[in-house]
Amino acid sequence: MTTLNETHDANLTSWVASANDEGTGFPVQNLPYAVFRRRGSEETFRPGVAIGDRILDLAALAELRVFDGQAGAALAACTADSLNPLMALGRAHWSALRLTLSRALRSGAALQARLEPLLVAQADAEYTTPARIGDYTDFYISLHHATAVGKQFRPDNPLLPNYKWVPIGYHGRASSVGVEQRFPRPVGQTRPAAEGEPPQFGPCQRLDYELELGVFVGTGNAQGDRIALDQADDHVFGLCILNDWSARDIQAWEYQPLGPFLAKNFASTISPWIVTLEALEPFRAAWTRAAGEPQPLPYLASERNRAQGAYDVQMEVLLTTEVSRAAGHPPARLSSSNFRDAYWNIAQLLAHHTVNGCNLQPGDLLGTGTLSGPQPEEAGSLLELTQGGKAPIELPWGEQRVFLQDGDQVIIRAECRKAGYPRIGFGESAGTVLAAR
Amino acid sequence: MTTLNETHDANLTSWVASANDEGTGFPVQNLPYAVFRRRGSEETFRPGVAIGDRILDLAALAELRVFDGQAGAALAACTADSLNPLMALGRAHWSALRLTLSRALRSGAALQARLEPLLVAQADAEYTTPARIGDYTDFYISLHHATAVGKQFRPDNPLLPNYKWVPIGYHGRASSVGVEQRFPRPVGQTRPAAEGEPPQFGPCQRLDYELELGVFVGTGNAQGDRIALDQADDHVFGLCILNDWSARDIQAWEYQPLGPFLAKNFASTISPWIVTLEALEPFRAAWTRAAGEPQPLPYLASERNRAQGAYDVQMEVLLTTEVSRAAGHPPARLSSSNFRDAYWNIAQLLAHHTVNGCNLQPGDLLGTGTLSGPQPEEAGSLLELTQGGKAPIELPWGEQRVFLQDGDQVIIRAECRKAGYPRIGFGESAGTVLAAR
Numbered sequence: 001m002t003t004l005n006e007t008h009d010a011n012l013t014s015w016v017a018s019a020n021d022e023g024t025g026f027p028v029q030n031l032p033y034a035v036f037r038r039r040g041s042e043e044t045f046r047p048g049v050a051i052g053d054r055i056l057d058l059a060a061l062a063e064l065r066v067f068d069g070q071a072g073a074a075l076a077a078c079t080a081d082s083l084n085p086l087m088a089l090g091r092a093h094w095s096a097l098r099l100t101l102s103r104a105l106r107s108g109a110a111l112q113a114r115l116e117p118l119l120v121a122q123a124d125a126e127y128t129t130p131a132r133i134g135d136y137t138d139f140y141i142s143l144h145h146a147t148a149v150g151k152q153f154r155p156d157n158p159l160l161p162n163y164k165w166v167p168i169g170y171h172g173r174a175s176s177v178g179v180e181q182r183f184p185r186p187v188g189q190t191r192p193a194a195e196g197e198p199p200q201f202g203p204c205q206r207l208d209y210e211l212e213l214g215v216f217v218g219t220g221n222a223q224g225d226r227i228a229l230d231q232a233d234d235h236v237f238g239l240c241i242l243n244d245w246s247a248r249d250i251q252a253w254e255y256q257p258l259g260p261f262l263a264k265n266f267a268s269t270i271s272p273w274i275v276t277l278e279a280l281e282p283f284r285a286a287w288t289r290a291a292g293e294p295q296p297l298p299y300l301a302s303e304r305n306r307a308q309g310a311y312d313v314q315m316e317v318l319l320t321t322e323v324s325r326a327a328g329h330p331p332a333r334l335s336s337s338n339f340r341d342a343y344w345n346i347a348q349l350l351a352h353h354t355v356n357g358c359n360l361q362p363g364d365l366l367g368t369g370t371l372s373g374p375q376p377e378e379a380g381s382l383l384e385l386t387q388g389g390k391a392p393i394e395l396p397w398g399e400q401r402v403f404l405q406d407g408d409q410v411i412i413r414a415e416c417r418k419a420g421y422p423r424i425g426f427g428e429s430a431g432t433v434l435a436a437r
Numbered sequence: 438m439t440t441l442n443e444t445h446d447a448n449l450t451s452w453v454a455s456a457n458d459e460g461t462g463f464p465v466q467n468l469p470y471a472v473f474r475r476r477g478s479e480e481t482f483r484p485g486v487a488i489g490d491r492i493l494d495l496a497a498l499a500e501l502r503v504f505d506g507q508a509g510a511a512l513a514a515c516t517a518d519s520l521n522p523l524m525a526l527g528r529a530h531w532s533a534l535r536l537t538l539s540r541a542l543r544s545g546a547a548l549q550a551r552l553e554p555l556l557v558a559q560a561d562a563e564y565t566t567p568a569r570i571g572d573y574t575d576f577y578i579s580l581h582h583a584t585a586v587g588k589q590f591r592p593d594n595p596l597l598p599n600y601k602w603v604p605i606g607y608h609g610r611a612s613s614v615g616v617e618q619r620f621p622r623p624v625g626q627t628r629p630a631a632e633g634e635p636p637q638f639g640p641c642q643r644l645d646y647e648l649e650l651g652v653f654v655g656t657g658n659a660q661g662d663r664i665a666l667d668q669a670d671d672h673v674f675g676l677c678i679l680n681d682w683s684a685r686d687i688q689a690w691e692y693q694p695l696g697p698f699l700a701k702n703f704a705s706t707i708s709p710w711i712v713t714l715e716a717l718e719p720f721r722a723a724w725t726r727a728a729g730e731p732q733p734l735p736y737l738a739s740e741r742n743r744a745q746g747a748y749d750v751q752m753e754v755l756l757t758t759e760v761s762r763a764a765g766h767p768p769a770r771l772s773s774s775n776f777r778d779a780y781w782n783i784a785q786l787l788a789h790h791t792v793n794g795c796n797l798q799p800g801d802l803l804g805t806g807t808l809s810g811p812q813p814e815e816a817g818s819l820l821e822l823t824q825g826g827k828a829p830i831e832l833p834w835g836e837q838r839v840f841l842q843d844g845d846q847v848i849i850r851a852e853c854r855k856a857g858y859p860r861i862g863f864g865e866s867a868g869t870v871l872a873a874r
Contacts, residue, residue: 183661255696
């Protein structure tokens with residue numbers, strides 16, 4: 001069980017001046033990881049850690065051999081083109097590397113002169129998927145989302161009987177998870193126009209986003225074993241932002257009886273940066289069930305989980321369009337919500353996923369499912385915001401939307417804030433819809 | 438479009454005498470691939486090709502550098518601990534390697550003396566998963582299975598309206614696919630005993646197998662592109678046997694609305710051997726829809742696909758138990774069926790999977806779904822054979838089964854037979870259920 005340590009000291013500053021500016025979200029208390037290279041270069045992708053508006057090149061740092069012990073071993077794992085080797089080392093190594101990086105990047109650090117040449121401006125970087133994702137699982141942990149979506153399909157009975165007992169999840173597509181994605185509108189079958197007719201076929205007409213967070217598994221479990229609820233934190237490397245793009249019309253026709261498939265697997269856009277669980281430690285929150293809600297089964301319940309199972313992460317969805325970008329308008333904010341409002345929490349997802357002996361592996365990604373909040377303006381998808389396409393959204397520059405149009409760019413941001421502590425940012429997930437091929 | 442070539446000559450024999458014996462199913466016309474090492478050794482796993490009751494060690498063969506051109510390049514890709522590098526090379530390379538191996542293993546081959554030391558007895562070998570499986574997709578292509586299972590859930594309306602138009606599929610768990618698996622009975626939530634009560638929790642009581650074939654993707658497609666129906670064969674490396682173990686009671690409680698999850702992802706057992714699509718060329722069959730059935734949408738239909746889209750692969754399921762093994766009884770045959778009876782075919786699965794731009798990658802595995810045939814005795818699962826657990830099966834040694842008991846071993850075999858041609862075997866998938874942990 002991690003508790004606060006010197007890396008969480010709110011008074012720490014960095015010799016990288018921009019890290020001390022609230023704007024970047026990457027103060028020395030954060031230290032998120034990505035896999036990057038200089039934009040447009042032929043360099044190999046390698047791990048880096050964000051500090052202010054810079055990236056510290058960890059592969060280059062490893063060559064300096066200035067760290068030893070667990071931190072040195074962890075840094076030596078940061079020379080591949082993915083974070084999987086670091087993820088596989090486990091929590092003690094992650095924590096040792098964080099402490100050592102924190103000390104090296106603090107104001108007054110003796111290493112400053114040696115590290116300065118290893119900084120790359122984020123403005124000059126491009127990113128790749130930070131981990132080789134073996135399996136991607138998507139959950140459905142917002143009661144508000146499940147209820148709102150369920151109402152559209154089953155007005156009298158929106159929530160299925162299993163929802164309040166089972167952290168509902170399903171397997172998604174790992175190959176199409178990426179960063180900074182630009183993808184053609186998916187094509188596929190949709191419902192027949194009239195009963196007895198063949199289905200329709202063509203570009204999706206109801207393309208949507210889903211506001212989610214992603215949980216990167218660090219250390220896994222052997223097949224047949226399970227991860228106990230109170231050990232789950234040891235297995236989580238960190239969190240990213242996730243946009244689970246969804247073709248609602250394809251989904252409506254295909255999803256019975258085995259779940260969504262082509263409606264979801266064409267693209268899923270994550271943020272390049274993974275914020276470690278240790279960086280989020282100051283933002284843990286009590287996990288409570290509202291009065292009248294059932295308590296989870298024993299394998300999903302513990303005193304510790306109730307005391308600190310949730311995380312206070314604030315998220316928002318923004319939209320730009322071809323029109324807005326051409327005119328120079330700022331992105332329109334479509335909604336915001338908080339991860340704290342989810343019905344299930346991260347440790348419960350790992351405990352549930354492995355209760356049957358299913359093996360998780362380093363680099364696996366677990367999506368939370370759409371994180372809609374309790375208020376209508378906290379809905380995490382257009383399906384909810386537009387009431388299934390019936391209530392168009394007015395954009396500030398005069399356009400309307402029910403679902404996404406070609407050229408639309410969806411940006412999701414996330415951050416943690418509390419009084420007296422530097423802002424911990426997640427960067428952003430940004431993806432753009434292109435015309436169907 | 439592959440057609441028959443000299444490797445398919447029925448009269449070819451091998452200098453490996455056991456290959457000329459119908460028993461093994463591995464004549465020189467077959468040449469399936471696996472990844473193996475000597476049992477109990479600390480050797481690295483490496484690719485091998487089956488010939489009779491032997492394995493030709495391809496990593497060792499590569500060191501001899503006796504092949505050149507595309508065959509040499511393909512062989513050079515057979516030195517990793519998975520077949521992914523070979524799979525990624527593409528059909529021309531696979532075909533060149535097959536031709537060269539066929540010539541080297543034929544009776545009278547000049548290379549015989551140099552290859553003999555590279556043979557390992559299959560009896561002395563152990564296997565690992567032949568490919569690093571990036572994504573595993575399971576389909577549902579047997580109309581007979583879908584109807585039989587649907588009847589148990591929806592007696593009046595067994596088949597959903599999308600079934601005859603959409604090759605229904607969903608993403609499964611790649612991490613838990615393996616060979617020769619022995620796994621503990623999964624534990625999980627099942628339906629409440631009475632309405633209003635909490636769900637039950639404990640070891641699965643309705644553990645089942647599913648008789649399937651697996652399709653290994655060779656070359657993939659870029660995200661956003663699609664694989665056209667008539668190009669699909671170029672992307673398929675080969676076929677294996679697949680047992681998609683299923684916890685029916687867990688499935689019944691969890692699967693709405695997003696599909697099966699913990700009911701399936703604890704284990705999926707494939708055969709160690711992958712039979713290449715080229716080896717199956719003589720067993721292609723016309724793919725036809727019965728009178729009155731709708732024709733597929735254009736992206737799933739072509740003259741070529743109708744002419745030869747199906748494969749004539751005969752499969753059977755066998756069971757041993759602790760009792761039967763102790764008494765020395767032969768395995769009991771539970772059912773048999775033929776892949777030819779499926780409602781959709783392999784090329785259609787690839788065309789459908791990618792129609793929305795979803796990217797397939799070398800080593801991806803596509804399961805067919807349970808391949809039940811039209812007759813009751815051709816059912817590919819206990820759920821069907823026992824009518825949902827209501828009609829126990831009598832085993833020849835006096836035991837009964839509705840679902841699987843601890844210690845039960847399920848063996849699935851597959852083969853292709855035709856008059857005047859050597860039997861093409863798939864080996865077997867074998868897995869054993871252990872007690873719950």
